[in-house]
Each structure stands twice: as structure tokens, then as C-alpha cells.
Amino acid sequence: xxxxxxxxxxxxxxxxxxxxxxxxxxxxxxxxxxxxxxxxxxxxxxxxxxxxxxxxxxxxxxxxxxxxxxxxxxxxxxxxxxxxxxxxxxxxxxxxxxxxxxxxxxxxxxxxxxxxxxxxxxxxxxxxxxxxxxxxxxxxxxxxxxxxxxxxxxxxxxxxxxxxxxxxxxxxxxxxxxxxxxxxxxxxxxxxxxxxxxxx
Amino acid sequence: xxxxxxxxxxxxxxxxxxxxxxxxxxxxxxxxxxxxxxxxxxxxxxxxxxxxxxxxxxxxxxxxxxxxxxxxxxxxxxxxxxxxxxxxxxxxxxxxxxxxxxxxxxxxxxxxxxxxxxxxxxxxxxxxxxxxxxxxxxxxxxxxxxxxxxxxxxxxxxxxxxxxxxxxxxxxxxxxxxxxxxxxxxxxxxxxxxxxxxxxxxxxxxxxxxxxxxxxxxxxxxxxxxxxxxxxxxxxxxxxxxxxxxxxxxxxxxxxxxxxxxxxxxxxxxxxxxxxxxxxxxxxxxxxxxxxxxxxxxxxxxxxxxxxxxxxxxxxxxxxxxxxxxxxxxxxxxxxxxxxxxxxxxxxxxxxxxxxxxxxxxxxxxxxxxxxxxxxxxxxxxxxxxxxxxxxxxxxxxxxxxxxxxxxxxxxxxxxxxxxxxxx
Numbered sequence: 001x002x003x004x005x006x007x008x009x010x011x012x013x014x015x016x017x018x019x020x021x022x023x024x025x026x027x028x029x030x031x032x033x034x035x036x037x038x039x040x041x042x043x044x045x046x047x048x049x050x051x052x053x054x055x056x057x058x059x060x061x062x063x064x065x066x067x068x069x070x071x072x073x074x075x076x077x078x079x080x081x082x083x084x085x086x087x088x089x090x091x092x093x094x095x096x097x098x099x100x101x102x103x104x105x106x107x108x109x110x111x112x113x114x115x116x117x118x119x120x121x122x123x124x125x126x127x128x129x130x131x132x133x134x135x136x137x138x139x140x141x142x143x144x145x146x147x148x149x150x151x152x153x154x155x156x157x158x159x160x161x162x163x164x165x166x167x168x169x170x171x172x173x174x175x176x177x178x179x180x181x182x183x184x185x186x187x188x189x190x191x192x193x194x195x196x197x198x199x200x
Numbered sequence: 201x202x203x204x205x206x207x208x209x210x211x212x213x214x215x216x217x218x219x220x221x222x223x224x225x226x227x228x229x230x231x232x233x234x235x236x237x238x239x240x241x242x243x244x245x246x247x248x249x250x251x252x253x254x255x256x257x258x259x260x261x262x263x264x265x266x267x268x269x270x271x272x273x274x275x276x277x278x279x280x281x282x283x284x285x286x287x288x289x290x291x292x293x294x295x296x297x298x299x300x301x302x303x304x305x306x307x308x309x310x311x312x313x314x315x316x317x318x319x320x321x322x323x324x325x326x327x328x329x330x331x332x333x334x335x336x337x338x339x340x341x342x343x344x345x346x347x348x349x350x351x352x353x354x355x356x357x358x359x360x361x362x363x364x365x366x367x368x369x370x371x372x373x374x375x376x377x378x379x380x381x382x383x384x385x386x387x388x389x390x391x392x393x394x395x396x397x398x399x400x401x402x403x404x405x406x407x408x409x410x411x412x413x414x415x416x417x418x419x420x421x422x423x424x425x426x427x428x429x430x431x432x433x434x435x436x437x438x439x440x441x442x443x444x445x446x447x448x449x450x451x452x453x454x455x456x457x458x459x460x461x462x463x464x465x466x467x468x469x470x471x472x473x474x475x476x477x478x479x480x481x482x483x484x485x486x487x488x489x490x491x492x493x494x495x496x497x498x499x500x501x502x503x504x505x506x507x508x509x510x511x512x513x514x515x516x517x518x519x520x521x522x523x524x525x526x527x528x529x530x531x532x533x534x535x536x537x538x539x540x541x542x543x544x545x546x547x548x549x550x551x552x553x554x555x556x557x558x559x560x561x562x563x564x565x566x567x568x569x570x571x572x573x574x575x576x577x578x579x580x581x582x583x584x585x586x587x588x589x590x591x592x593x594x595x596x597x598x599x600x601x602x603x604x605x606x607x608x609x610x611x612x613x614x615x616x617x618x619x620x621x622x623x624x
Contacts, residue, residue: 157215
């Protein structure tokens with residue numbers, strides 16, 4: 001008997017234009033592939049089906065999930081339904097949702113951890129030390145990275161800018177497979193923030 | 201994907217709020233700041249160091265950047281970056297305010313002059329050089345009056361005087377603040393003027409709005425229920441929606457519209473402060489920016505939008521289905537600094553947060569740092585946020601929460617025993 005296809009959608013915590021659809025069957029085990037337009041996706045009937053939905057701007061397939069990025073932020077509910085139906089019909093056709101050798105091998109959490117720790121040690125921390133700050137890697141869960149800022153970065157008025165424009169950009173350059181970068185810092189407890197807000 | 205340039209002064213309270221809003225909109229962000237950021241070299245062109253005090257040169261730098269990386273909008277997050285945002289937007293043919301209008305909104309003397317010329321009700325005023333002799337000026341003003349530096353904000357240096365003696369003493373005190381801020385003589389020319397304006401008795405309200413082509417859209421109207429009678433003018437509680445009669449609210453919106461027209465403001469957020477005597481609302485301030493500090497957290501719009509998201513949507517000409525505020529009443533209290541010294545500890549936060557309606561207490565000055573009370577200071581200890589069904593409940597929650605807080609502030613020089621000060 002064929003297993004019923006179950007799809008669970010979860011919105012990205014860090015980027016509201018992204019939603020991940022977990023499927024109860026393998027799609028691309030141990031690998032990851034990202035398509036930003038239909039013409040790149042000839043090897044993936046699943047991605048092609050999703051690009052037929054106008055609002056879709058990027059499709060990423062890995063393991064047992066599909067991550068869809070849409071063009072604008074806003075209400076996901078109606079679009080998620082369309083995407084769910086698109087995934088279901090592509091899978092019901094029976095063919096491989098994506099060529100098994102598509103994209104590249106997914107690094108494991110240990111490999112991700114190692115690369116990020118090296119990046120922090122050699123480039124990020126020496127630079128932010130000039131503001132009395134530092135950043136440390138707390139954990140890697142799947143392809144999600146948890147980090148914590150300290151010293152001059154903790155509670156700094158520009159911490160979010162440093163994180164998103166500097167640290168995140170660097171991590172994505174070094175380890176493009178990373179999905180989410182989450183800041184676990186308790187900024188309210190910062191004792192010596194480098195930039196302190198002062199006026200209107 | 202659209203690309204947005206946010207001009208964020210490093211002293212801003214708002215960096216995180218604007219960054220989060222941009223993220224929600226899914227736009228690519230470039231951040232321009234007034235001081236080089238330590239990771240600029242790793243940002244792939246997403247961090248720029250710009251001279252906020254030299255808009256012409258900053259605008260040229262932005263225009264060069266935009267040749268390779270086109271920008272859909274340039275948004276100045278706080279006062280300091282507004283002139284540069286306007287100059288850059290002009291260079292890129294994006295909607296913008298005229299530099300003269302922004303200058304007028306930043307300078308109380310210019311603003312008062314333009315309002316008076318346009319016949320927009322606001323306090324009568326006189327402008328004096330801070331270098332002059334107050335004894336000579338004291339006889340030329342009406343009492344009670346309010347003295348204020350032409351170019352400072354956040355109630356810094358704003359002092360009421362009921363007679364000539366108080367005028368002279370307030371004038372000297374403001375002069376000292378100004379001298380401490382601008383040792384540079386060129387800067388002193390900008391900062392070194394003091395306004396003396398009529399004290400207008402009555403309630404105060406604050407209006408938050410967005411301008412498109414000069415037309416004002418009111419986003420929220422706040423009541424300021426604490427009496428602001430001086431001698432200093434601490435902003436404390438803001439509560440929205442306003443409990444003023446509908447007719448008074450309409451009058452306030454009309455007055456704010458007249459004021460932006462008088463100044464020549466046309467695009468983006470505006471924040472207006474008004475006094476409401478029996479004769480009708482008078483403009484105290486109008487700024488070409490949104491509400492300051494962390495106060496914007498008190499505003500939430502339908503579909504969960506923040507004020508920053510509305511501002512960015514407006515700048516990007518993105519759809520704005522609804523700019524209607526949520527149905528709950530909401531309030532913020534800017535926690536005043538009870539005395540100058542070193543902040544040692546803030547106690548009672550946990551208890552205050554348990555009170556119904558209290559959502560957040562954010563202390564924005566770390567323990568161990570100096571705190572300066574008004575009129576010399578320009579910071580708040582932090583912010584309390586509350587939501588409730590009705591405005592009076594939100595206001596009561598803020599007052600109760602504040603009463604639960606205890607501020608340990610030790611004297612500024614020499615660390616003797618910390619003294620405990622109740623909130624009020």
C-alpha cells in the first residue's frame with residue numbers, strides 16, 4: 001500500500017519570505033540543491049512544478065524537505081496551500097522529485113561547526129575585538145546555526161547590523177549550506193555595549 | 201529583489217527595529233553608518249561608512265554605490281541621517297523632502313518662524329544668542345516662558361521660567377549645556393541659539409503620521425497624560441488611542457497637516473507634538489522622522505506590521521493593505537532619570553512584569569554607567585510597554601510598573617554607598 005504523503009509547513013524564524021515544507025519521504029538524501037528560476041531546474045520535476053506558482057522566487061531541496069522563498073513578505077496561508085498541492089502532485093507522479101546527484105553533498109553539523117569556528121577565530125573575532133566584542137558558536141542543529149555575542153557586542157545598538165551585515169554574510173560565504181543564523185544573546189544584560197543609543 | 205539603503209546613526213535606538221522590518225519585507229539591505237563598522241570589510245558592500253554631516257559628499261558616495269547596486273529607497277532612520285537621506289534620494293530621483301524643510305524641522309527657531317509666517321498656531325517666541333547676556337534679554341519676554349536650545353532634542357535643556365530671575369538662571373544653565381556640547385566654533389553657530397517661547401498651559405498630545413506628496417496620513421495619536429508644566433519637561437507616558445473628543449483629534453490632525461505644509465515636508469514619517477489649550481491645538485514640535493527612542497514598539501498595525509515596516513513599505517512604494525492600528529490600547533513610558541550619578545541596579549523588574557498589561561521593560565543604560573538627569577541629560581533609563589483593552593488601563597499598568605521599579609544610583613563622583621530611590 002502506498003504511504004500517504006504528509007507535508008508540514010513551518011515558517012522561517014529569521015526570514016518571513018521563507019517557508020519550509022517537510023515531507024514524510026526522502027527527496028534528496030544527503031544533498032542540497034537551490035534553484036532561483038525554472039530554467040535551472042530541468043533536473044527537478046518538483047522544482048519545476050513549484051516555479052509554476054508565480055509568487056515563488058527560489059526553491060531549495062534537501063533531505064526530506066523543500067524550502068520555498070516567495071517574492072514578498074505577507075500572508076503565507078493561501079500560498080502555502082498552493083505549494084502543498086504542488087509538492088503532492090509532483091510526488092504522486094512517481095518520478096524522482098529531483099535527480100539523485102543534483103546539487104552538492106550536504107556538510108554534516110560537525111563540518112559546519114568546524115568551518116564557522118575557524119571563520120570566527122581567524123576573521124570575525126579579530127575584527128570585532130576592536131570594539132571590545134566577540135561572537136561564539138553555541139550550536140549547530142541540522143543546518144541552523146546558534147550563536148552568541150559578548151563584550152562590546154552584547155547590548156550594542158548596532159549589534160543587529162554587525163550580525164546581519166557582517167557575521168551572517170561571512171557565514172553564508174564560508175558555508176552556503178547554512179539555513180538559519182539565530183542570535184541567542186541576552187542583549188538586555190550587556191554590561192559594556194560599544195554603541196549606546198542616546199537620542200532621538 | 202529590491203535593495204534598500206538604511207542610514208543608521210550609531211547612537212540610534214532603532215537599528216534592530218528597522219533591520220527586522222527590512223527582513224520581514226524580504227528586501228536586501230545596505231546599511232550606511234556614521235562610523236566605520238568593524239566588519240565592513242566582510243560585508244560584501246552591505247556596510248558603508250558615510251559622512252552624515254556632509255550630505256553632498258555622502259550623496260555622491262551613495263550615488264556611486266547605486267550605479268552597481270541600484271537602490272529602491274534610501275531611508276534615514278534618525279534625525280542625524282535625514283539630510284543625507286534626502287540628498288541621496290534626490291540624486292537617485294527617489295521621492296524625498298527638500299533639505300530646507302528638514303533643516304527647518306530640526307531647528308526650533310526656523311520652525312517657529314515658518315509656522316508663524318504661515319499662520320499656524322504655535323507659541324510666540326524670541327531667539328537669543330547663547331553667547332549674549334541674559335540680564336539684557338530677561339525684560340523682553342512674557343512670563344511664564346519656556347527656554348530651549350534651538351537644536352537639541354529629547355527635552356534636553358528645556359526649562360520653564362516664571363520671572364526674570366528664573367530666566368537668567370535657566371539661560372545660563374542652557375548656555376553651559378551648549379558649550380559642553382559644541383566646543384567647535386562652527387558647531388556653536390548652529391547650536392548656540394536659545395529660544396524663549398510662551399508657556400502654553402494645557403494637555404499635550406503627539407501625532408505619528410506618514411506623508412505622501414505632502415498629504416498627511418495619521419497613523420496614531422497619543423495622549424500624554426502626565427502634566428508637562430516644568431520646570432523641566434520630561435516626556436514620560438504616551439498612550440494611544442487618544443481619549444480626546446473626536447473633534448479635537450480632527451483639529452490636531454488638521455494642525456499637523458498645516459504645519460508640514462508650512463515647513464515644506466512632503467515625504468516619509470512625521471512626528472508632531474502639540475499643546476491643546478482651550479483656544480485649540482498649537483504646534484510645539486514637528487519632526488521629519490518617526491517617534492524617538494524605543495517608543496515605536498508601542499505601535500502595532502493590522503497584520504502585525506510594525507511602524508518601521510510601514511515606513512519601509514512607504515519608502516519602497518510597496519503595498520500597504522492597512523495602516524490601521526491594532527484594536528488594543530497601547531502605551532509606553534520613557535523612564536526618567538531621577539538623579540544624576542552612576543546607575544548601579546534596577547530592582548523590581550520581575551514583579552513589574554507580572555502586572556496585568558505590562559509587556560516589556562527595557563532598561564537601556566547598563567549598570568555601572570553614568571546617568572544624567574534633565575535638563576542636562578538626553579537619555580532615558582529605559583522604556584516600559586503595556587497593552588490593555590482601554591487606554592486608561594494601559595496607562596494604569598505603566599504607572600504601576602514604574603512604581604514597582606527601584607533605581608540604585610550612586611553619586612557621580614567617588615563611589616560611596618549606593619542610594620535607593622523610589623521611582624517617583
